[in-house]
Amino acid sequence: xxxVTQNPRYLITVTGKKLTVTCSQNMNHExxxxxxxxxxxGLRQIYYxxxxxxxxxxxxxxxxxxxxxEKRNFPLILESPSPNQTSLYFCASSLYSRSSYNEQxxxxxxxxxxx
Amino acid sequence: AQKVTQxxxxxxxxxxxxxxxxxxxxxxxxxxxxxxxxxxxxxxxVFLIRRNSFDEQNEISGRYSWNFQKxxxxxxxxxxxxxxxxxxxxxxxxxxAVRGYSTLTFGKGTMLLVSP
Numbered sequence: 518x519x520x521v522t523q524n525p526r527y528l529i530t531v532t533g534k535k536l537t538v539t540c541s542q543n544m545n546h547e548x549x550x551x552x553x554x555x556x557x558x559g560l561r562q563i564y565y566x567x568x569x570x571x572x573x574x575x576x577x578x579x580x581x582x583x584x585x586x587e588k589r590n591f592p593l594i595l596e597s598p599s600p601n602q603t604s605l606y607f608c609a610s611s612l613y614s615r616s617s618y619n620e621q622x623x624x625x626x627x628x629x630x631x632x
Numbered sequence: 633a634q635k636v637t638q639x640x641x642x643x644x645x646x647x648x649x650x651x652x653x654x655x656x657x658x659x660x661x662x663x664x665x666x667x668x669x670x671x672x673x674x675x676x677x678v679f680l681i682r683r684n685s686f687d688e689q690n691e692i693s694g695r696y697s698w699n700f701q702k703x704x705x706x707x708x709x710x711x712x713x714x715x716x717x718x719x720x721x722x723x724x725x726x727x728x729a730v731r732g733y734s735t736l737t738f739g740k741g742t743m744l745l746v747s748p
Contacts, residue, residue, distance in 0.1 A: 548734040557641070559723060559738040567732070575735070605675065611734050618665045618684075618733045623677045 519544045521624035523608050529630045530598060538593045538627050540608030546622070548613040549591035553577065554605040554626075563606075566591055567613055598631040605629075635659060636726050638739035645714050645746055653709040653742045655724030661685075665727040666700065666707045667736065672720045683707060714746045 521542045530536055540549065550565035552575075562575030566585040580602055582594040591610075595602060606627045612619040637656045645651045657666065668680040681691065683700050691698045695712045711718055721743045725736040 548732075550735065552736075552738075557740055559636075559638075559740040560725075560736070561738070562735055565735060567734075607677065609736075613732065613734055615729070615732050618682070618727055620679075620682075621734070621736060626675050626677075628675070 519622065521608055521610050521622050523606070523624040523627045525627060526625060527628050529632065531632050532599055533597050536595050536598060536629075538595075538606060538608075538629070540591045540593065540610075540624060541589050542591075542610040542622065543589065544610065544612075544622065545588065546610040546612055547588070548619075549585070549608065549610045550575065551581070551583065551591070551593050552607045552609065553602075554607065560607065563593070598629075600631045603629060603631045635737045636724055636739035638722075638724055638742050640742045641740070642743040642745065645744070647715060647746055647748050648713050649746075650710060650712050651714050651744065651746075653711075653722050653724075653744065655707045655709065655739060657705050657707065657724070657726045659705075659726060659728050661728045661730055663729050665733065667723075667725040667727070668698065668707075668709050669723045669725065669738075670720045671723065671741070677723075680709075711744075714744075716746050716748055719744060719746045 547568045551563040552560040554560045564583040566572045608624040611621045664685045666683045670678040697710045699708045721741045723741045724739040
């Protein structure tokens with residue numbers, strides 16, 4: 518089954534304790550990205566990657582890191598989480614083309630609470 | 633500048649009422665895509681529709697219909713005879729050529745509450 522998986526689905530942590538949210542897709546997609554969703558703000562893009570070893574900042578990258586060492590994985594790293602990073606996080610993937618749209622597949626979301 | 637505006641933060645209706653969710657977008661691209669997603673209380677994002685900027689035909693799918701008007705940069709979503717199961721947050725989104733199409737720019741969402 519084609520899917521995007523995220524782990525963990527729920528996480529409660531404390532300020533300053535490094536954490537990683539994993540994202541994996543089984544569709545051989547070049548493009549992967551992370552969004553955060555906050556009440557009243559919609560979804561905002563954090564980082565994206567157009568292929569292995571190629572990553573770039575989205576609209577709200579501060580406080581986050583990503584890596585793309587393998588095509589299927591795109592982990593989101595919070596080196597020193599703070600309460601303002603409490604949010605619902607979505608990973609997404611798609612094929613990539615500059616000339617046409619390719620369907621985005623979203624993961625189920627990770628609800629992160631930073632105390 | 634906000635590229636996707638959903639001016640209605642929250643809408644409350646009674647079951648069987650019709651409801652329209654507004655979406656206004658802004659882009660300089662001539663080719664772009666517009667989307668609607670539904671987010672039920674369980675949290676996942678459910679894709680509803682995608683529209684190409686060259687296709688202005690309105691679309692109907694069961695109780696759902698979409699009105700795309702390039703002249704007013706709007707892509708409104710109407711639910712006919714609403715049901716309690718329609719209660720969710722609805723997002724309008726834009727995909728532009730300048731950003732390689734893969735990035736979605738979302739509106740802030742409209743929470744729809746349908747009461748029995």
